Amino acid sequence: MRLFIGVLTLLPLLAAAETAYVTDNLRLNMYQNADLSGTRVDTLVSGQAFEVLSRNAQTALVELEDGTQGYVSAAYMVFDKPARLIVAETQAENDRLTQELANMRQSFAEPAALVERLQQESADLQARIDSNAARMLELDEENQAHIKRAATYQYSLPYSWVSGAIIVCLIAGFLLGLWWVDRESRKRHGGIRIY
8 A cells, every 4th residue: 555655756856857958058267367266257168169279187278269368177088070060060960961952953854845845755766666667567468468479460351451451352343354354355346345
């Protein structure tokens, strides 16, 4: 029972728990005097760069980029870039590369569209070539059939020609027969026609 009451008492504490982090934002005061006393010249923040002019175990004389000089505690100086600056530089490089990639994609968009259009035209032309090749095969087969038929009937004449020739021959034969009969009849009768 006591355990149950103890758990119930701790329950609000467990519900209120939050995740927190240690700050990486350090502020370092810069002073006029080497013993870090006197007037504060400036306040430096984590990641701020400066030149170390001289130093001992406890303090260092530093100069900022704007030429301001002063003393800071040597215990808070590091000579490797802080993670915060590395992350910021990496993020800036990432942003630059992302922008460069976007620019390159944009610059390659037009050639890519041209390549796609040319590929489509090539596919269309290939389809036309295939269609024409199939049509050529059909025509070649028809041509071969005509050549075989021509070889089979090379010495024969069309029926219309033969019929026309027979009719012409019959008419010519009939007229020639009439002329011959007339001639023979006149020959027999002394040049006089009898009909």
